[in-house]
Amino acid sequence: xxxxxxxSFYYMRGGAERCFFELSDLLRANGHEVFPFCMDxxxxxxxxxxxxxxxxxxxxxxxxxPGLAAKAHVVERVLYSREARRKVEALIDATQPDLVHIxxxxxxxxxxxxxxxxxxxxxxxxxxxxxxxxxxxxxxxSHGHICEACKxxxxxxMTRYRCKRGSLSASLLATVEMYFHEAFRLYEPNIxxxxxxxxxxxxxxxxxxxxxxxVTIPNFLHPESFQAxxxxxxxxxxxxxxxxxxxxMTLLDAVRQLDTHMKLIIAGTGDxxxxxxxxxxxxxxxxxxxxxxxxxxxxxxxxxxAIATIVPSEWYENYSMxxxxxxxxxxxxxxxxxGGIPEQIVHGVNGLLFEMGDSADLARQMSRLIDNRSEAIExxxxxxxxxxxxxxxxxxxxxxxxxxxxxxxxxxxxxSIAAAPPII
Numbered sequence: 429x430x431x432x433x434x435x436s437f438y439y440m441r442g443g444a445e446r447c448f449f450e451l452s453d454l455l456r457a458n459g460h461e462v463f464p465f466c467m468d469x470x471x472x473x474x475x476x477x478x479x480x481x482x483x484x485x486x487x488x489x490x491x492x493x494p495g496l497a498a499k500a501h502v503v504e505r506v507l508y509s510r511e512a513r514r515k516v517e518a519l520i521d522a523t524q525p526d527l528v529h530i531x532x533x534x535x536x537x538x539x540x541x542x543x544x545x546x547x548x549x550x551x552x553x554x555x556x557x558x559x560x561x562x563x564x565x566x567x568x569x570s571h572g573h574i575c576e577a578c579k580x581x582x583x584x585x586m587t588r589y590r591c592k593r594g595s596l597s598a599s600l601l602a603t604v605e606m607y608f609h610e611a612f613r614l615y616e617p618n619i620x621x622x623x624x625x626x627x628x629x630x631x632x633x634x635x636x637x638x639x640x641x642x643v644t645i646p647n648f649l650h651p652e653s654f655q656a657x658x659x660x661x662x663x664x665x666x667x668x669x670x671x672x673x674x675x676x677m678t679l680l681d682a683v684r685q686l687d688t689h690m691k692l693i694i695a696g697t698g699d700x701x702x703x704x705x706x707x708x709x710x711x712x713x714x715x716x717x718x719x720x721x722x723x724x725x726x727x728x729x730x731x732x733x734a735i736a737t738i739v740p741s742e743w744y745e746n747y748s749m750x751x752x753x754x755x756x757x758x759x760x761x762x763x764x765x766x767g768g769i770p771e772q773i774v775h776g777v778n779g780l781l782f783e784m785g786d787s788a789d790l791a792r793q794m795s796r797l798i799d800n801r802s803e804a805i806e807x808x809x810x811x812x813x814x815x816x817x818x819x820x821x822x823x824x825x826x827x828x829x830x831x832x833x834x835x836x837x838x839x840x841x842x843x844s845i846a847a848a849p850p851i852i
Contacts, residue, residue, distance in 0.1 A: 429832070430461045432525040432550070434516075436536035438466040438481070439473055443749055444532040444557040447647060451529075451828070454648075454821050463523045465516055467536040480519040482512045482537055491597055499597075506601060507608050509538040516541045520548050527836050530554040530619075539609055542618035551835040555623040555645075557746065561615065562636035564602040565591040569743045572672030579636055583607055616640055620835045623828075625747035626768030632744060643831050646771075647747050648824035649756055649815070656758025656812050657732055658805050663691035664762075664794060665734040667727060667750055670698030675740030675764060680704060681787035682740075682794060684711050690798055691715045692738075695722050695730060732757040735797050735804050739763040742784055748772060752819055755779075755811030760804055762793050778811035 435448040452462045466472065468481035475481070485505055490498045504510075516537075528550050533541065545552050560566040564583050568574055570591040577585035583606040585591075592598040609615040622642040624630035630642040670676055677700070683692050694704075697720055708716045722730065731737055737754035738761075739745075745767035752772070754761050761779035763769040773779040780796065782789040797804045817823075 429455075429527070429836075430463070430523060430525040431455060431832075432463050432465060432520065432523065432528045433531075434465045434528060434533050434537075434541070435531040436467050436533055437469055437472070438464060438475060439469060439471045441471075443647075446749070447555065447557065448531045450648070451824075454825055455828075458825060461523075463519065463525060465519055465541075477519065480515050480522070482509065482515055485536070487535060488598075491595075491601075503601065503604075506535050506538055506605055508540045508614075510540065512537040513540040513544045517544050517548070520544070520550070525550060527551045527553065527832060532557055532560075534560055534605070539614035539618075542614055546618050551620045552618060553621045553623060553831060553835065554619050555625070556629055556633065556642075557625070559629065559633060559636075559744070561638060562633050564599075564606045567673075567743060568632075569673045574673075574743055576636075578606075581610065581637075621831060623831060626771050628744065628768045628771065629746045643827075643834075645824065645827045645831065646819055647749065647752060648819045648821050649749075649752050650821060651756050651812070651816050651819075654728060654753065654756035654758075655732060656756075656808065658758050658808055659733070660735040660759070660801060660804055660808075661733045663693050663734055664736055664738050665693045665695065665730055666738045666740070667695040667722075667731065668739075670694070670696050670700040670704060672700055673741070673743040674698075674700075675742040675785070676700050676704055677707065678742065678764075678785055678787045678790060679738055679740045680707050680711075680713065680716065682790035683713055683716060685788060685791040686794060686798075688795075688798055689715050690735075690794070691717065693717050693719055693730060693734075695719050695727055697721055728753070728757060731759050734759050735801070736760045736762050736779070736794075736807075738790070738794070739769060740782075740784075740790060741766060741769065743767070745769050752815065755808075756815045756819075758808040758812045760797070760807035760811055762790065762797070764790075774810075774814075776807075778807050778814055780807075 433452050437445050455462050464477055466481050468484050490502045528545050558566040559568055564586040570589050583603045586603040587599045590596055590599045592602050619640055623645050624642050625647045627644050630644055731754050737759055741764050747768045751761050761773055763773050764784040765781045766784045773781055775781045780793040782793050
């Protein structure tokens with residue numbers, strides 16, 4: 429099968445890019461041809477298809493420039509990019525794909541590419557990595573807190589509350605973009621099938637008005653890339669961006685309430701770090717250590733030796749990769765009961781759940797594993813087994829091919845299933 433794979437960026441920028449690259453490699457390993465279509469970002473990896481990529485635009489920089497010319501260019505690019513449509517048409521002519529699989533694309537390419545796919549007679553699937561199709565701020569988060577004020581098409585609230593980085597101009601553009609999509613029916617009508625990594629995300633976008641079919645296919649990883657020791661040391665770990673919606677202050681307050689002086693290692697950086705450090709200092713939490721951003725190898729080792737990884741999110745997590753990586757490392761996860769997290773953690777089996785924002789409940793779950801190391805080890809084993817069963821490349825490939833066949837009758841699945849090598 430020949431697949432046109434679309435994503436804004438062609439370098440390892442975040443979760444969407446990881447899925448984009450690893451799925452592309454998995455498909456190639458099983459005999460398919462994959463052609464990328466992305467923005468020509470300076471950090472991109474080399475690609476023989478670069479000439480077809482859409483020109484790079486630094487949106488925040490362009491929006492800050494004086495005068496209307498730069499801003500008009502950004503508005504045109506976000507709402508309807510003629511360049512993106514022209515280039516995707518050229519790539520389709522050159523490669524003759526059987527179908528299109530889209531990941532993230534909205535701002536960098538605009539929905540102008542979607543009618544081009546339809547005009548070429550190509551079935552289109554999109555994997556939803558966020559809530560952009562129904563939330564102009566992509567995450568249902570405004571100023572660090574959950575927000576669904578735009579429900580029912582009330583996208584003007586995006587501008588009203590300046591949800592996008594507190595910027596009036598950026599929030600206004602995102603608002604106009606949503607109304608533009610609805611008025612000209614450029615987005616959902618041109619997608620044949622959506623893939624959601626979590627049932628929560630699928631249910632939430634349906635609740636907000638999406639009507640096209642959605643199938644749930646969990647993210648995957650390569651279990652062989654993670655070593656499980658099942659010999660936890662005396663610390664918990666939290667890894668990720670330090671932002672209010674990540675529940676980092678709830679985590680610190682839980683540590684403050686612990687009866688024991690168990691260590692918490694925080695790996696990552698973010699806007700909340702100064703406030704977190706101040707809290708640690710004020711409450712004399714000498715058992716909290718900030719180690720900053722770690723490379724993949726060091727982070728995996730840190731997680732592997734922890735009692736548990738703590739994911740105290742206070743927003744609608746889709747399908748957390750840090751949860752997957754922790755479970756693959758044989759380390760249980762203590763996570764908040766919100767978003768897609770409860771789909772990954774079976775309470776008392778491969779980890780523990782607590783009520784979002786309830787630091788006392790989180791402290792109780794942490795104490796449970798402190799007092800019962802053998803239970804933590806058994807949860808780690810169960811987590812690893814679950815990953816190998818549910819989140820393997822083989823399982824993901826089978827489900828993805830079933831999704832492809834559902835919109836492309838007559839295309840047979842490859843007889844053998846090979847796992848692509850992991851991305852290092």
